[in-house]
Amino acid sequence: MEEGFSSFCIKGSHGRGNGNNGSSGTKCGRWNPTTEQVKVLTDLFRSGLRTPSTDQIQKISTQLSFYGKIESKNVFYWFQNHKARERQKRRKVSFDENDHFISRDNNNNNNINNKISSSKRFFEVKEYQSDQRVIETLQLFPLNSFEETDQQEKLRFHGNECRETSTFPYTISTSELDHPPLDLRLSFL
Amino acid sequence: MEEGFSSFCIKGSHGRGNGNNGSSGTKCGRWNPTTEQVKVLTDLFRSGLRTPSTDQIQKISTQLSFYGKIESKNVFYWFQNHKARERQKRRKVSFDENDHFISRDNNNNNNINNKISSSKRFFEVKEYQSDQRVIETLQLFPLNSFEETDQQEKLRFHGNECRETSTFPYTISTSELDHPPLDLRLSFL
């Protein structure tokens, strides 16, 4: 930012963060953040912000609009992507560094898929809309502190080892063997 | 639906994006709907179907399996996602950089509880979709040709004009004049 942030037009055009969005209507296929915008976003991210709330997104977007055209969704996507890729990269790194030992995804093959069947829907989908009186305390975000401290890695890792052979317990009852007639109409509903 | 039908013909035709899992049991990534499937689903959605029942899901899935591999859960998720994103994108909110010098926070109109914001995503207003109820006996397919019906949704068209008329007002409370070295601009959070 210190490096010559002009009012709104000029924007350093070095690197990929050229600021052609802010001036001289170039094409606008997709948002191209300016270096200042990236800096602010990165600072926020480094400060711990990972999943900004809507309010935060709006505020960030408003502030960043000073540096150039930006929309809320850009901020939203930026954080999504940044977080995702951080994680992705970390996974690869750990996979690369510690391959001799456990990679933290030592998948215990405990058939995690068995949740897919039979209760109410074809697959899980706990759709319990019945009146539960469980009052969820609507917890709004602090709005002032974004240090969510979510450095926790969720070790979820649902095995995506999806082969084409019976990964899902429930079998499609639709006999694909015989292709439906051509005159199909969705009058089946 | 959204402008993102960026895949009416090139669904993963380059390398790793194996794309078509429609036939010939190839890799089993995630479901990659074909254009026809998307069209049918979209039609159903536009016709008012929002939360298909188990039975309907089953039938839809059966019908759509003609166009390619599909499972019931795909249909279910499709509707869930479509509905959710429809809503979320309908939240563009009057948040606009043009005139937010106005106290836009007076919209907390009545003494209703402030349920606004706080956890909602928005951005990207698209078309308008009135809310209808489920229409029974939908007749969708034109009996034989299912890929010539519409071509009008293919437009990418990010309705955002690429103007730089941000005309950023003066509500930038961050001290740009005597900006501290860092992070003070983030104080708005």
Place this chain on the structure above:
DNA sequence: CTCGTATGAATGAATG
């Protein structure tokens, strides 16, 4: 111009 990489955008799949 082509290709590789970084990243914006979209969406399938879950989870709570």
Place this chain on the structure above:
DNA sequence: CATTCATTCATACGAG
């Protein structure tokens, strides 16, 4: 139904 994660698609840029 709201929110998040993971994966993929699409595009901008720089290198060669």
